[in-house]
Amino acid sequence: MKLKISKTKQEVAVDFARYLAILIAARDKVHIALSGGSTPTVVFDELAANFQPDIDWTKVQLYWGDERCVPPTHEESNFKMTVDHLISKIDIPAENIHPINGENTPEHEAKRYGQLLDSSLPTENGLPRFDLVILGLGDDGHTASIFPHQIQLWESRKNCEVAVHPESGQKRITITGRIINNANIVTFLVTGENKARKVKEIINGVGEFTNYPASLVRPTSGKLLWFLDVAAAGLLT
Numbered sequence: 001m002k003l004k005i006s007k008t009k010q011e012v013a014v015d016f017a018r019y020l021a022i023l024i025a026a027r028d029k030v031h032i033a034l035s036g037g038s039t040p041t042v043v044f045d046e047l048a049a050n051f052q053p054d055i056d057w058t059k060v061q062l063y064w065g066d067e068r069c070v071p072p073t074h075e076e077s078n079f080k081m082t083v084d085h086l087i088s089k090i091d092i093p094a095e096n097i098h099p100i101n102g103e104n105t106p107e108h109e110a111k112r113y114g115q116l117l118d119s120s121l122p123t124e125n126g127l128p129r130f131d132l133v134i135l136g137l138g139d140d141g142h143t144a145s146i147f148p149h150q151i152q153l154w155e156s157r158k159n160c161e162v163a164v165h166p167e168s169g170q171k172r173i174t175i176t177g178r179i180i181n182n183a184n185i186v187t188f189l190v191t192g193e194n195k196a197r198k199v200k201e202i203i204n205g206v207g208e209f210t211n212y213p214a215s216l217v218r219p220t221s222g223k224l225l226w227f228l229d230v231a232a233a234g235l236l237t
Ligand SMILES: O=C1O[C@H](COP(=O)(O)O)[C@@H](O)[C@H](O)[C@H]1O
Pocket: 035, 036, 037, 038, 039, 040, 066, 067, 068, 078, 135, 136, 137, 138, 139, 142, 143, 144, 145
């Protein structure tokens, strides 16, 4: 595991955008699973504003690690967030974009997306392999859409599962642990003081860390990198 700690969330965005640009430049085709929520918006803005000439988006295949079960125009849609902050501003062919359709029947969509991963990603260890999985960390220790109260979904034998948000009851579709840990590179993008306690518990292996799905991120043969700002890293020992 490696940590990259930057001063501000804006600096995290620049560091991560640079990392991504180098990764894409080094490969002919790059399969990426994106995270949702609010943290990636600053990274996507940075990529769109300052890395356009450096990135050949035709080489990039975009997938999502999780989606809320809402239509693609809904304010809570991870797809909409990505369109608003990145996709609408870059030259990426439409056929390179592979959303989870949050408006579909969740169980059918989880199955469809799992089959899509099987048919379109390269295989390693008998499972689909992303070149890069980008993850966020929820205040409660969730990652993708695997929450502490459903931590057993991590060990699912399926590529994707239907999850439920613990407070709102909103259904989610999420990739599972076997897909995340089979990736070539997994990165956490975490900023803000409100994440510091969980970051410490997970990285230092203390407190309640075994209850958090994010603690189960351990790539089998790939790399794990944490991109943090000093606020999120502030309690690390
Ligand atoms: O619900 C979600 O939460 C996590 C963390 O989101 P953030 O707003 O705290 O950045 C995110 O990684 C996940 O993709 C999303 O659907």
